[in-house]
Amino acid sequence: MNSSLALSIERSKTLRVVAKNWAFFFLLFFLILFSITGRGFLSVMNFQNIVHLSVIAILMASAETFVIITSGIDLSIGFVMGLSSVTAGKIIQILYNSGNHSAGFSIFIGISIALVLSLIPGIISGIMIAKYKVPPFIATLGMWGITNGIALKISNGFPVAELPDSLTKIGNGYTLYYKPGGGFSFFGLPEGVGNEHIRDYIRLIPNSFLFLAIVLFILYFLLKKTKFGQHTYAIGGNEDAAIRSGINVKKHLIIIYTLSSFIAGIAGIFNIFQTGIGNFTPFGAMYELFAVAAVVIGGASLMGGKGGILASVVGVLLIAVLENGLLISGVEPFYRFIAVGLLLILAIVIDELFPDLF
Amino acid sequence: MQNLNNHTRTGLLLKIGRQWALLFLFIELIFFSFMARGFLSLNVFQIIFFFGTAVFLLGTAELFAIITGGIDLSVGYVMGLATIVSAKLIVAFTKTGMGPGLSITLGILLTLVIGLLPGYVNGMLISKLNVPPFIATFSMLGISHGVSELLIAEKAAKNLPQLANTIGNGYFLYYSKGIGFSFFSRPEVARRVKVVEILPNVVVIAFILIAVFAFILNRTKFGQHTYAIGGNRDAAIRSGINLNRHIIKVYMLASFLATIAGVLYTLKYVTGKADAGASSLLDSIAAVVIGGASLYGGKGTVWRTILGGLIIAVLETGLRIMGIPTFDKYIIVGIILITAVLVDQFFPERTYKE
Amino acid sequence: MGYLIETRNITKRFGGLVAVDNVSLGVNAGEVVAVLGDNGAGKSTLIKMISGVYPSDEGKIFFNGQEADINSPMDALAIGIETIYQDLALAENLNVYSNIFLGREKTKKFMGFVPVLDHDYMHEEASKVLKKLDINIPSLRNNVRTLSGGQRQAVAISRSIYWNAKVLIMDEPTAALGVAQQKQVLDLVNTLKDHGIAVILISHQMHDVFEVADRIVVMRRGEKVGDLVKAETSTEEVVNLIVGSEMVK
Known part of the structure; x- marks a missing residue:
């Protein structure tokens, strides 16, 4: 690299x-x-739309963030999501259509069951990576298949x-x-108000946002505030040092891949609530690769040791806004x-030009 | 390390362990011979190789990148881009009134030159700007995909000259009773005489090229340096290898092979398709790894990669003949992939001592 | 008074090679003992036995007069034997106090039941130990990546001291440092001595050794060939022992 350039910029x-x-800043720039x-x-609806469509991508990127900080990669998350979605779908279908069980049950x-199942691919990849030294790329590619x-x-x-139907009612509710001048109402129109009046109301917070916010808060907290998060960074920064300071790196890595897989499982649940059907992941969707892209755009390094949940969310939103904006502006x-x-x-390139000095 | 020593098997077991892929291929062949009706036939083997060509070529491309310790995620969509570029060019040349032979030749040559470009950019990003190969080539995947879609946004490339089809679906070697072997063109025989079509052109072309690249990797200085870079980057630099230039060449070579795969696809299917190679990307990485290469670099050979590709191609074809949905293929390839790495751990080539 | 840490007749073999042959070595609290020797003389193997990386084949290790059963690095750490390796084992992407607390982070309860990192406590404790050792680092919230080689060395040493190291083994601490920073590290070794730490120093640099060591132990081909009080010896004598005096004479 041109170090004199880097130095002058550092000043x-x-x-x-x-x-x-x-x-x-790019995100801000594109928004404007x-x-x-x-x-x-520039409308509440469109922004809601952008986030609504990015929910899955945000969860995927969050899963990938943990893994990438440990300098690993998880290629299986896209299909774990599909697995979780179809499993949940199939079980709901069987139970509900048997006529013996309520929709809620x-x-x-x-x-x-789908969430518990989604732990398994992560446990297997984690064990292979931590105990048998299989490169993460291969272990998770195997799990991908x-x-x-x-x-x-x-x-x-x-x-x-x-x-x-209650699935999409919750997922897209x-x-x-908010009725201008008429106050707020939670989780639906006020009682006694028919759907014909829905236009009087401004729909403010989609349910998917609320759940996403809860999941993101927990993940952010886990990564930034707890010992677990600190050890995750330490492993990515210097695995050897982490081992020598008594961190059980093998166990930690197994948990990381299990967590990543679990978050992908949650994404599958979001998916079924949003679409009302259990979807397998289409072959060319490349969720995992776009998740890696978003995490890296957010400032993480594939070498490990850095990155964050919020940064990854910015990465996803930057891609999403760009797509949405290009579409609305009539670009191919x-x-x-x-x-x-x-x-x-x-x-x-920016990462190379501005090495971390903090 | 101690763990590895414990697992050092000796003699026969070790030999089998090292050759497990070959053994696995035999087991596969025997299994399908019994389980899949009509599996043991010339036709089926042609299909295996026919479908396999993309995986073989992309696998070889991937192998070079992987030996240097890198990876090339863009090969699949570079292949797709090549199918579109070559189809468009051939059609365009034909429209100017050129003969089919000339337009096909020119179209292909031009595509091969253009096909060096994605590799050049990958190589520059990786060597000069220190972009990790995964990221650089993923970017190139996106860019090739985008450009491909743009190129066919207005009009798909269709109406290639009949000659393309003749080459792409023709055979290199025919056999008929009485006349014997004949090359390239179907012998003129009476209708009742059976002509056996032996070697498809596409497969022959692919294998000639693969042989050339196997030679480059095994026998030339270029190949030696490729291994050296993957084995010990610092040592390679200190021994005077121009690392940046070599990395650029390796990714250009990968891109070139992907382009070849694309051109062959165009000849065979007489059209261009953006995602022609999309599904072959992961198959090709799997082929390389099943063939014993290490993602840490420094290891792997072309013939073992082909072996890995064959395992996948046989599996896919066999399952199809048995009428099993190819869903199972993904599961089995996943399991084989992991097995490949685990076997490699348990049967190391050498044992290391502290 | 007996030694704080002592090896009695310890031996380590690797196959046919005797890496350390019947070596007895003792270090008092507040004493710096330098171990010198050519490459392959057995210095590394000796300290790896003390720090629990290799179990010894024969002989015993005593800590504070009692036989110590050291079979793993964790055993050594548990009784207060810390080793500073050349690579320092620091996570460069974490800040100074996080490295001092690496693997043993202090947590507090958030909302009464969720354990979260207690940054304030760790920051305060880290500054105390740095102050105790006269180490000057501008901000403990800076990533270790931004520190100089000498400062990193100091962070690694502070970590050991904070976690109650009684014996500190330092492997070539000044090897990769510039002159000014070598001075800092040697000053720090003297401070450690004042705090009653037993220091075992592995070094190639004769100058360093004579600057801080109280005693000098020389090893050659796995054997201890000299155990000299610094004040009573000279560089010539030490060099002769290292290379084998018969060759010099």
Whole structure:
């Protein structure tokens, strides 16, 4: 690298702050740009739409964040999500359509089993990586194939449909409704108000936001405030030092991959609530690769030791806003792939130019 | 290390352990011979190799990157881009009134030159800007995908000259009773005489190229340096290897092989498709790893990669003949992949001592 | 008074090679003993036995006059034997106090039941130990990546001291440092001595050894060939012992 350039840049503190948070400033910049160029971009509805569509990507990126901080990678999360979604779907379908169980009970059992099941791929990858020194890329690629195959077998290659309506009612519902001058209402329209009046109300907080916020808060807390999080950074920074200071690195890595897999499982549950059907992950979706991209754009390094949940969320939103804005501005959607590619390269180059000094 | 020593098997077991992939392929072949009706036939083997070509070529491309300790995620979509570029170019040349032979030749040559570009950019990013290979080539995956979609956004590339089809679906070697072997063109025989089509052109072309690259890796200085970089980067630099230039060349070579795979696809299916190689990417990485290469670099050979690719191609074809949905293929490939690495751990090539 | 840490006739073999042959070595509290020797003389193996990396084949290790059963690095750490390796074992992406508390982080209860990192406590404790050792680092919230080699060395040593090291083994502490920073580290070794720590120093640098050591032990081909009080010896004598005096004479 051009070190004299790097040095002269280091002197300017403002520039450094901007460079360290470039993804965030880019996000702001694009928000402003698209507000000007794209009709209908600047609206509560559109922003809700962007986040609603990014929920899955945000969860995926959060899962990948933990793994990447330990200098690993998890390629299986996309298909673990699909596995969780179809498993939950299938169980709900069977229970609910048997006529013996209520929608609520079926959904509860379905998502519980799916979430427990989603721990398994992570435990297996984790054991292979930690105990048998299989490179994370390979272990999770193997799990990628296995979870994909099982999800397809369970669903027989078709989405799992005929599920209770309450799924989408919750998944696409709003926590907070607001009638200008008429006050707030939680989880639905006020009693006695028919759906014909829904236009009078502004729908403020989608349920998916609320649940996403809860999950993100827990993950953020875990990573930034607890011993577990501290050890995660330590392992990524210097695995040898972590071992020598008595951290049980093997156990920690197994937990990390299990957590990643579990978060992917949660994403599968979000997916079934949002769409009302159990979806297997399509072959070319590349959720895991876009998650890695978002995490890196957010400032993490594949070498491990750095990154954060909020930074990864910024990474996802930057990609999402770019896509949404390009779409609304009438640009061909294919530029999306190119844009993500260029953002990634930019992320690395900025990281090289501004080494961490804090 | 001590753990490894304990697992050092001797003699026969170790030999079998090292050759487990070959053994596995035999077991697969025997299994499908019994379980899949009509598996043991020339036709089925042609299908295996036919479908296998993309995995073999992309696998070889991937192998070079992996030996240097890198990875190339872009090969699948570079292949897709090549199918579109070559199809478009051939159609465009034909429209200018050129003969089919000339337009195909020119179209392919130009595509091969263009196909060096993604690799060049990958190599530059990785060597000069220190972008991790995973990220650089993933970016290139996105860019190739985007460009491909843009190119066919207005109009798909269709109406390639008939000659393309003749080459792509023709055979290199035919046999018919009375006439014997004949090359390239179907012998003129009476209708009742059976002509056996032996070697598909596409497979022959692919294998000639693979042989060339196997030679490069095994016998040349370039190949030796590739291993050296993967084995010990610092030592390679200190012994005077121009690391940056070599890395750039390796990724250009990978991109070139992916382009070849794309061109062959165009000849065979007489059209371009953006995601032509998308599903072959992970198969190709799996092939390389099953073939015994290490993602840490420094290890792996072309023929073992082909062996890995064959294991996947045989599996896919066999399952298809048995009427089992290919869902199972993913599960089995996943398991084989993990087994490959575990076997490698338990049967190390050498034992290390403290 | 007996030695704080003592090896009696310890031996380590690797296959046919005798790496350490029947070596007895003792260090008092507040004493610095330098172990010198050529490459392959057995210095590393000797300290690895004391720090629990290798179990010894023969002989015993005594701590504070009692036989110590050291079979793993954890056993050694438990009785207060800490080793500072050349690579220092620091996580460069974490700050100074996080490294001092690495693996033994202090937590407090959040909302009464969720254990969270107690940054304030760790910061305060870390500054206390640095102050005790006269170490000057601008901000303990800076990542270790931003520190100089000497400062990193100091962080690694502070960590050991904070966790009650009684015996500190230092492997080539000044090898990768510039002159000014070597001075800092040697000053720190003197401070440790004042605090009653027994220091075993492995070094190639004759100058360092004569600067801080009280006694000098020389090893050659796995055997202890000299145990000299610094005040009564000279560089020539030590060099002769290292290379084998018969060759010099």
